[in-house]
Amino acid sequence: MRDGGHILALSGGVGGAKLATGLASRLAPEALTIVCNTADDFVHLGLTICPDLDSVMYALAGRNDTERGWGLANETWTVLETLGGLGGEAWFRLGDQDLATHLQRSQRLREGANLSKATAELCRALGIAHRVLPMSNDPVRTVVQTASGELPFQHYFVREQCRPEVTGFRFEGIAAARPQADFLARLADPALGAVLICPSNPFVSVDPILQLPGVLDALRACPVPVVAVTPIVGGQALKGPAAKMMRELGLASSAEAVAAWYARYPGLVQGFMLDEIDRAQQPAIEALGMRVRVTNTVMKNAGDRGMLASVALAFAQEIAGHP
Numbered sequence: 149m150r151d152g153g154h155i156l157a158l159s160g161g162v163g164g165a166k167l168a169t170g171l172a173s174r175l176a177p178e179a180l181t182i183v184c185n186t187a188d189d190f191v192h193l194g195l196t197i198c199p200d201l202d203s204v205m206y207a208l209a210g211r212n213d214t215e216r217g218w219g220l221a222n223e224t225w226t227v228l229e230t231l232g233g234l235g236g237e238a239w240f241r242l243g244d245q246d247l248a249t250h251l252q253r254s255q256r257l258r259e260g261a262n263l264s265k266a267t268a269e270l271c272r273a274l275g276i277a278h279r280v281l282p283m284s285n286d287p288v289r290t291v292v293q294t295a296s297g298e299l300p301f302q303h304y305f306v307r308e309q310c311r312p313e314v315t316g317f318r319f320e321g322i323a324a325a326r327p328q329a330d331f332l333a334r335l336a337d338p339a340l341g342a343v344l345i346c347p348s349n350p351f352v353s354v355d356p357i358l359q360l361p362g363v364l365d366a367l368r369a370c371p372v373p374v375v376a377v378t379p380i381v382g383g384q385a386l387k388g389p390a391a392k393m394m395r396e397l398g399l400a401s402s403a404e405a406v407a408a409w410y411a412r413y414p415g416l417v418q419g420f421m422l423d424e425i426d427r428a429q430q431p432a433i434e435a436l437g438m439r440v441r442v443t444n445t446v447m448k449n450a451g452d453r454g455m456l457a458s459v460a461l462a463f464a465q466e467i468a469g470h471p
Protein backbone atom coordinates (compact mmCIF):
# COMPACT_ATOMS: atom_id res chain seq x y z
CA MET A 149 0.00 0.00 0.00
CA ARG A 150 0.97 3.63 -0.25
CA ASP A 151 3.34 4.94 2.41
CA GLY A 152 1.44 5.43 5.63
CA GLY A 153 -1.57 3.48 4.42
CA HIS A 154 -3.11 1.57 7.31
CA ILE A 155 -4.83 -1.76 6.65
CA LEU A 156 -8.04 -2.72 8.41
CA ALA A 157 -8.89 -6.43 8.28
CA LEU A 158 -12.34 -7.77 9.18
CA SER A 159 -12.04 -11.33 10.43
CA GLY A 160 -13.92 -14.35 11.64
CA GLY A 161 -12.13 -17.34 13.11
CA VAL A 162 -9.83 -19.89 11.50
CA GLY A 163 -9.82 -18.68 7.88
CA GLY A 164 -9.61 -15.06 8.91
CA ALA A 165 -6.84 -15.85 11.38
CA LYS A 166 -4.74 -17.37 8.59
CA LEU A 167 -4.90 -14.22 6.48
CA ALA A 168 -4.40 -12.06 9.57
CA THR A 169 -1.12 -13.83 10.27
CA GLY A 170 -0.10 -13.37 6.66
CA LEU A 171 -0.83 -9.66 6.87
CA ALA A 172 1.06 -9.42 10.16
CA SER A 173 4.09 -10.97 8.45
CA ARG A 174 4.01 -8.24 5.80
CA LEU A 175 2.95 -5.18 7.79
CA ALA A 176 4.42 -3.39 10.80
CA PRO A 177 2.26 -3.35 13.95
CA GLU A 178 1.35 0.29 13.41
CA ALA A 179 0.12 -0.49 9.87
CA LEU A 180 -2.47 -3.17 10.65
CA THR A 181 -5.64 -3.43 12.73
CA ILE A 182 -7.68 -6.63 12.88
CA VAL A 183 -11.35 -6.38 13.86
CA CYS A 184 -12.89 -9.67 14.95
CA ASN A 185 -16.45 -10.91 14.93
CA THR A 186 -17.82 -11.35 18.45
CA ALA A 187 -21.33 -12.58 17.62
CA ASP A 188 -20.05 -16.16 18.14
CA ASP A 189 -19.22 -15.32 21.76
CA PHE A 190 -21.15 -16.96 24.56
CA VAL A 191 -21.04 -17.61 28.29
CA HIS A 192 -20.25 -21.23 29.14
CA LEU A 193 -19.54 -22.66 32.59
CA GLY A 194 -19.64 -19.07 33.84
CA LEU A 195 -16.85 -18.00 31.47
CA THR A 196 -16.98 -15.57 28.56
CA ILE A 197 -15.79 -17.47 25.49
CA CYS A 198 -14.73 -15.49 22.38
CA PRO A 199 -13.90 -18.11 19.72
CA ASP A 200 -13.01 -15.80 16.82
CA LEU A 201 -10.95 -13.42 18.92
CA ASP A 202 -9.10 -16.38 20.40
CA SER A 203 -8.43 -17.99 17.01
CA VAL A 204 -6.89 -14.75 15.76
CA MET A 205 -4.88 -14.17 18.93
CA TYR A 206 -3.53 -17.71 19.11
CA ALA A 207 -2.57 -17.62 15.42
CA LEU A 208 -0.79 -14.27 15.72
CA ALA A 209 1.04 -15.56 18.79
CA GLY A 210 2.13 -18.66 16.87
CA ARG A 211 0.48 -20.88 19.46
CA ASN A 212 -2.53 -22.18 17.53
CA ASP A 213 -3.05 -25.86 16.77
CA THR A 214 -2.57 -25.97 12.99
CA GLU A 215 -3.62 -29.62 12.67
CA ARG A 216 -6.89 -29.35 14.57
CA GLY A 217 -7.53 -25.89 13.17
CA TRP A 218 -8.65 -24.32 16.47
CA GLY A 219 -7.41 -23.92 20.01
CA LEU A 220 -3.86 -24.12 21.29
CA ALA A 221 -1.08 -26.46 20.26
CA ASN A 222 0.05 -29.16 22.69
CA GLU A 223 -3.27 -28.92 24.49
CA THR A 224 -4.41 -31.28 27.25
CA TRP A 225 -7.98 -32.02 28.36
CA THR A 226 -7.79 -33.03 32.01
CA VAL A 227 -10.29 -30.47 33.30
CA LEU A 228 -12.84 -31.23 30.57
CA GLU A 229 -12.56 -34.98 31.08
CA THR A 230 -12.93 -34.57 34.84
CA LEU A 231 -15.90 -32.26 34.35
CA GLY A 232 -17.60 -34.80 32.11
CA GLY A 233 -17.03 -37.48 34.74
CA LEU A 234 -18.83 -35.27 37.24
CA GLY A 235 -21.83 -34.95 34.93
CA GLY A 236 -20.95 -31.43 33.73
CA GLU A 237 -21.34 -29.97 30.25
CA ALA A 238 -18.32 -31.18 28.30
CA TRP A 239 -19.62 -30.73 24.74
CA PHE A 240 -17.65 -27.51 24.15
CA ARG A 241 -13.99 -28.48 23.91
CA LEU A 242 -12.12 -26.30 26.36
CA GLY A 243 -8.50 -27.37 26.76
CA ASP A 244 -6.53 -26.84 29.94
CA GLN A 245 -4.37 -24.05 28.48
CA ASP A 246 -7.32 -22.49 26.69
CA LEU A 247 -9.22 -22.30 29.98
CA ALA A 248 -6.60 -19.91 31.32
CA THR A 249 -7.49 -17.41 28.58
CA HIS A 250 -11.19 -17.59 29.41
CA LEU A 251 -10.57 -17.37 33.15
CA GLN A 252 -8.43 -14.26 32.76
CA ARG A 253 -10.83 -12.58 30.33
CA SER A 254 -13.85 -13.33 32.49
CA GLN A 255 -12.12 -12.06 35.61
CA ARG A 256 -11.16 -8.79 33.91
CA LEU A 257 -14.72 -8.33 32.65
CA ARG A 258 -16.06 -8.90 36.17
CA GLU A 259 -13.60 -6.29 37.43
CA GLY A 260 -15.06 -3.73 35.04
CA ALA A 261 -12.76 -3.88 32.04
CA ASN A 262 -14.53 -3.87 28.69
CA LEU A 263 -13.85 -6.51 26.05
CA SER A 264 -11.43 -4.23 24.16
CA LYS A 265 -9.28 -3.69 27.24
CA ALA A 266 -9.35 -7.36 28.19
CA THR A 267 -8.37 -8.30 24.62
CA ALA A 268 -5.50 -5.80 24.55
CA GLU A 269 -4.17 -7.18 27.84
CA LEU A 270 -4.34 -10.76 26.55
CA CYS A 271 -2.56 -9.73 23.35
CA ARG A 272 0.25 -8.11 25.32
CA ALA A 273 0.60 -11.19 27.48
CA LEU A 274 0.77 -13.39 24.36
CA GLY A 275 3.43 -11.16 22.79
CA ILE A 276 1.19 -9.89 19.98
CA ALA A 277 2.32 -6.53 18.63
CA HIS A 278 -0.45 -5.94 16.07
CA ARG A 279 -3.76 -4.45 17.19
CA VAL A 280 -6.69 -6.85 17.62
CA LEU A 281 -10.13 -5.38 18.35
CA PRO A 282 -13.54 -6.89 19.07
CA MET A 283 -16.16 -5.56 16.67
CA SER A 284 -18.08 -4.22 19.68
CA ASN A 285 -17.84 -4.09 23.46
CA ASP A 286 -21.59 -4.73 23.59
CA PRO A 287 -22.96 -8.27 23.43
CA VAL A 288 -24.23 -9.50 20.06
CA ARG A 289 -25.24 -13.14 19.75
CA THR A 290 -25.80 -15.10 16.54
CA VAL A 291 -28.95 -17.21 16.59
CA VAL A 292 -29.19 -19.87 13.89
CA GLN A 293 -32.70 -20.43 12.60
CA THR A 294 -33.19 -24.07 11.66
CA ALA A 295 -35.97 -26.29 10.38
CA SER A 296 -36.43 -27.55 13.94
CA GLY A 297 -36.20 -24.21 15.74
CA GLU A 298 -33.65 -21.60 16.81
CA LEU A 299 -30.27 -22.47 18.26
CA PRO A 300 -27.54 -20.27 19.78
CA PHE A 301 -24.62 -20.42 17.38
CA GLN A 302 -22.28 -22.56 19.48
CA HIS A 303 -25.06 -25.06 20.16
CA TYR A 304 -25.61 -25.35 16.40
CA PHE A 305 -21.93 -25.35 15.50
CA VAL A 306 -20.36 -27.46 18.25
CA ARG A 307 -23.03 -29.33 20.20
CA GLU A 308 -25.14 -30.24 17.16
CA GLN A 309 -22.13 -30.43 14.78
CA CYS A 310 -23.95 -28.26 12.17
CA ARG A 311 -26.47 -31.04 11.50
CA PRO A 312 -29.75 -29.04 11.61
CA GLU A 313 -30.92 -27.55 8.32
CA VAL A 314 -30.35 -23.78 8.32
CA THR A 315 -33.18 -21.45 7.29
CA GLY A 316 -31.71 -18.11 8.38
CA PHE A 317 -29.91 -16.11 11.03
CA ARG A 318 -30.58 -13.28 13.42
CA PHE A 319 -28.17 -11.29 15.55
CA GLU A 320 -29.56 -10.77 19.01
CA GLY A 321 -28.67 -7.39 20.48
CA ILE A 322 -27.22 -5.91 17.30
CA ALA A 323 -29.60 -2.96 17.08
CA ALA A 324 -28.38 -1.67 20.44
CA ALA A 325 -24.71 -2.56 19.98
CA ARG A 326 -22.15 0.12 19.25
CA PRO A 327 -19.18 -0.56 17.01
CA GLN A 328 -15.90 -0.53 18.90
CA ALA A 329 -14.82 3.13 18.99
CA ASP A 330 -11.34 2.62 17.53
CA PHE A 331 -12.84 0.52 14.73
CA LEU A 332 -15.04 3.44 13.64
CA ALA A 333 -12.19 5.90 14.13
CA ARG A 334 -9.94 3.84 11.89
CA LEU A 335 -12.57 3.87 9.12
CA ALA A 336 -12.59 7.67 9.29
CA ASP A 337 -8.79 7.99 9.49
CA PRO A 338 -7.21 9.75 6.46
CA ALA A 339 -4.27 7.35 6.83
CA LEU A 340 -6.46 4.34 6.04
CA GLY A 341 -5.21 2.53 2.95
CA ALA A 342 -7.63 -0.37 2.46
CA VAL A 343 -10.17 -2.62 4.14
CA LEU A 344 -9.77 -6.36 3.67
CA ILE A 345 -12.60 -8.81 4.35
CA CYS A 346 -10.87 -12.03 5.30
CA PRO A 347 -11.95 -15.45 3.96
CA SER A 348 -14.51 -15.92 6.70
CA ASN A 349 -18.11 -17.15 6.70
CA PRO A 350 -20.12 -14.33 5.07
CA PHE A 351 -23.28 -15.12 7.06
CA VAL A 352 -22.10 -15.58 10.64
CA SER A 353 -18.61 -14.04 10.70
CA VAL A 354 -18.74 -11.02 8.38
CA ASP A 355 -22.41 -10.02 8.38
CA PRO A 356 -22.49 -9.32 12.15
CA ILE A 357 -19.66 -6.83 11.69
CA LEU A 358 -21.31 -5.20 8.68
CA GLN A 359 -24.71 -4.97 10.39
CA LEU A 360 -23.47 -3.11 13.45
CA PRO A 361 -25.17 0.30 13.40
CA GLY A 362 -23.09 2.80 11.42
CA VAL A 363 -20.52 0.37 10.03
CA LEU A 364 -21.90 0.09 6.49
CA ASP A 365 -22.23 3.86 6.21
CA ALA A 366 -18.65 4.29 7.48
CA LEU A 367 -17.32 1.68 5.05
CA ARG A 368 -19.08 3.29 2.11
CA ALA A 369 -17.88 6.73 3.15
CA CYS A 370 -14.20 5.86 3.44
CA PRO A 371 -12.41 6.59 0.12
CA VAL A 372 -10.34 3.39 0.08
CA PRO A 373 -10.91 0.03 -1.60
CA VAL A 374 -12.72 -2.76 0.20
CA VAL A 375 -11.41 -6.14 -0.96
CA ALA A 376 -13.02 -9.47 -0.03
CA VAL A 377 -11.26 -12.83 -0.17
CA THR A 378 -13.39 -15.85 -1.03
CA PRO A 379 -13.97 -18.43 1.72
CA ILE A 380 -15.31 -20.91 -0.87
CA VAL A 381 -12.91 -22.79 -3.15
CA GLY A 382 -14.07 -25.37 -5.66
CA GLY A 383 -17.56 -25.30 -4.18
CA GLN A 384 -16.35 -26.10 -0.66
CA ALA A 385 -15.56 -24.17 2.49
CA LEU A 386 -12.00 -24.85 3.56
CA LYS A 387 -13.16 -24.73 7.18
CA GLY A 388 -16.57 -24.51 8.76
CA PRO A 389 -20.18 -24.82 7.57
CA ALA A 390 -20.40 -21.97 5.03
CA ALA A 391 -20.93 -24.24 2.00
CA LYS A 392 -23.61 -26.29 3.79
CA MET A 393 -25.35 -23.11 4.90
CA MET A 394 -25.34 -21.77 1.35
CA ARG A 395 -26.97 -24.88 -0.07
CA GLU A 396 -29.63 -24.94 2.65
CA LEU A 397 -30.41 -21.26 2.05
CA GLY A 398 -30.99 -22.01 -1.62
CA LEU A 399 -27.74 -20.47 -2.80
CA ALA A 400 -25.08 -22.03 -4.97
CA SER A 401 -22.05 -23.17 -3.02
CA SER A 402 -19.63 -21.01 -4.98
CA ALA A 403 -17.34 -18.02 -4.78
CA GLU A 404 -19.70 -16.22 -7.15
CA ALA A 405 -22.53 -16.65 -4.64
CA VAL A 406 -20.32 -15.16 -1.90
CA ALA A 407 -19.61 -12.16 -4.13
CA ALA A 408 -23.33 -11.84 -4.84
CA TRP A 409 -24.01 -11.92 -1.08
CA TYR A 410 -21.66 -8.97 -0.58
CA ALA A 411 -23.23 -7.24 -3.60
CA ARG A 412 -26.43 -7.06 -1.52
CA TYR A 413 -24.68 -4.12 0.11
CA PRO A 414 -24.38 -1.72 -2.86
CA GLY A 415 -21.05 0.06 -3.10
CA LEU A 416 -19.40 -1.99 -0.37
CA VAL A 417 -16.90 -4.30 -2.10
CA GLN A 418 -14.73 -3.06 -4.97
CA GLY A 419 -12.41 -6.04 -5.29
CA PHE A 420 -12.90 -9.80 -4.95
CA MET A 421 -10.17 -12.40 -4.72
CA LEU A 422 -10.96 -15.69 -6.44
CA ASP A 423 -9.08 -18.98 -6.35
CA GLU A 424 -7.42 -20.33 -9.49
CA ILE A 425 -9.70 -23.36 -9.49
CA ASP A 426 -12.73 -21.05 -9.84
CA ARG A 427 -11.34 -18.84 -12.59
CA ALA A 428 -14.38 -19.50 -14.78
CA GLN A 429 -16.50 -17.51 -12.29
CA GLN A 430 -14.53 -14.31 -12.90
CA PRO A 431 -16.85 -12.81 -15.58
CA ALA A 432 -19.96 -13.33 -13.45
CA ILE A 433 -18.32 -11.67 -10.44
CA GLU A 434 -17.09 -8.78 -12.56
CA ALA A 435 -20.67 -8.36 -13.79
CA LEU A 436 -21.58 -7.60 -10.15
CA GLY A 437 -19.35 -4.51 -10.39
CA MET A 438 -16.30 -5.94 -8.63
CA ARG A 439 -12.76 -6.16 -9.91
CA VAL A 440 -11.40 -9.68 -9.62
CA ARG A 441 -7.94 -10.99 -8.83
CA VAL A 442 -7.40 -14.70 -9.47
CA THR A 443 -4.72 -16.30 -7.30
CA ASN A 444 -4.10 -19.19 -4.94
CA THR A 445 -6.28 -18.55 -1.91
CA VAL A 446 -5.65 -21.84 -0.09
CA MET A 447 -3.34 -21.18 2.85
CA LYS A 448 -1.60 -24.40 3.89
CA ASN A 449 1.50 -22.87 5.44
CA ALA A 450 3.17 -19.60 6.40
CA GLY A 451 4.43 -19.07 2.86
CA ASP A 452 0.89 -19.33 1.47
CA ARG A 453 -0.43 -16.95 4.11
CA GLY A 454 2.22 -14.35 3.40
CA MET A 455 1.82 -14.68 -0.36
CA LEU A 456 -1.96 -14.23 -0.22
CA ALA A 457 -1.51 -11.21 2.02
CA SER A 458 0.96 -9.70 -0.45
CA VAL A 459 -1.39 -10.29 -3.39
CA ALA A 460 -4.32 -8.79 -1.47
CA LEU A 461 -2.31 -5.68 -0.56
CA ALA A 462 -1.09 -5.24 -4.14
CA PHE A 463 -4.63 -5.71 -5.49
CA ALA A 464 -6.00 -3.08 -3.10
CA GLN A 465 -3.23 -0.69 -4.11
CA GLU A 466 -4.01 -1.29 -7.77
CA ILE A 467 -7.69 -0.50 -7.20
CA ALA A 468 -6.80 2.61 -5.18
CA GLY A 469 -4.54 3.82 -7.98
CA HIS A 470 -7.09 3.22 -10.71
CA PRO A 471 -10.56 4.04 -9.36
